[in-house]
Amino acid sequence: DTAVSQTPKYLVTQMGNDKSIKCEQNLGHDTMYWYKQDSKKFLKIMFSYNNKELIINETVPNRFSPKSPDKAHLNLHINSLELGDSAVYFCASSHQEGEQYFGPGTRLTVT
Amino acid sequence: AQSVTQLGSHVSVSEGALVLLRCNYSSSVPPYLFWYVQYPNQGLQLLLKYTTGATLVKGINGFEAEFKKSETSFHLTKPSAHMSDAAEYFCAVSGLAGNMLTFGGGTRLMVKP
Numbered sequence: 719d720t721a722v723s724q725t726p727k728y729l730v731t732q733m734g735n736d737k738s739i740k741c742e743q744n745l746g747h748d749t750m751y752w753y754k755q756d757s758k759k760f761l762k763i764m765f766s767y768n769n770k771e772l773i774i775n776e777t778v779p780n781r782f783s784p785k786s787p788d789k790a791h792l793n794l795h796i797n798s799l800e801l802g803d804s805a806v807y808f809c810a811s812s813h814q815e816g817e818q819y820f821g822p823g824t825r826l827t828v829t
Numbered sequence: 830a831q832s833v834t835q836l837g838s839h840v841s842v843s844e845g846a847l848v849l850l851r852c853n854y855s856s857s858v859p860p861y862l863f864w865y866v867q868y869p870n871q872g873l874q875l876l877l878k879y880t881t882g883a884t885l886v887k888g889i890n891g892f893e894a895e896f897k898k899s900e901t902s903f904h905l906t907k908p909s910a911h912m913s914d915a916a917e918y919f920c921a922v923s924g925l926a927g928n929m930l931t932f933g934g935g936t937r938l939m940v941k942p
Contacts, residue, residue: 722872749928759867759917761932773929808872817863818930820872 721745722821724809730827731799739794739824741809748813750792752784755806755823764807767792799828831856831922835933843941848907850936852894852920855901860924862903864894867917867935876918879903890914915940 722743731737743750749768755761765784766773772784781797792811796803806825810818836851854860861880865873877888884896894905903920917937921930 751929753930759935761873761919761921761930761935763929763931766929775929810873812928816928817875817878818928819875820865822872823870 722809722811722819724807724821724824726824727822728825728827730829732829733799733801735799736795736797737799737826738796739807739809739826741792741794741821743790743809743811743819743821745811745819747811747816747819748789749811750786751810751812751818752792752794753808753810753820755808757805761808764794765792796826799826801828804828831860831924831931833920833922833931833933835918835920835936837936838934839937839939841939841941842910844912845909848892848905848910848914848938850905850918850920850938852903852905852933853901854903854920854922856922856924858924860922862894862896863921863923863930864888864892864903864905865919865921867919869916873919876905910938910940912940912942914938 725740752764764778783795785793806823808823809821812818832855834853863878864876877886879896887893892907919935920933923930
């Protein structure tokens with residue numbers, strides 16, 4: 719069984735569109751995260767979320783917003799997509815202060 | 830603020846040779862330190878972690894790392910490289926609110942036959 723899953727695996731869209739990436743974990747973890755990996759493989763945290771608190775990396779544009787319908791899901795919504803948003807987005811989960819388990823990634827290409 | 834520096838964006842070793850990937854960190858709080866491996870077009874897999882206690886930690890696939898507080902280092906080693914070790918390796922630190930990881934820039938390990 720897949721521990722952390724993401725859909726879609728690939729997403730190609732045009733500038734200005736709004737899109738969502740879904741993430742689900744079946745590990746019973748209480749904290750979920752979104753990371754962005756750019757074309758140079760650099761990984762940057764975007765959000766950390768548990769049922770009590772959302773922590774946002776201050777460098778993330780407010781066009782990005784996480785939505786958590788329940789403890790096992792943390793979706794990423796992106797409004798008004800820009801060329802610079804092209805990257806691989808990784809979801810991860812953990813027990814608080816435990817090691818993080820990563821999903822397979824979603825490669826977003828904005829044209 | 831926290832930061833991680835990985836010295837050497839590319840490291841090439843021969844099969845059977847020692848693997849040494851360098852990681853230095855800075856943190857204003859006691860750090861939790863991690864090494865992750867990423868194979869092409871895949872997500873990140875945890876190799877090992879240091880939280881507290883023993884400073885020499887062993888991970889999967891024969892890798893180990895030593896936490897040296899005085900040097901603010903957490904270098905990753907493996908005595909004998911295998912072809913299957915070729916991948917991108919990331920050092921990361923956490924310890925601040927939300928357990929968010931701060932990653933180094935990554936080191937691509939290449940293994941020559």
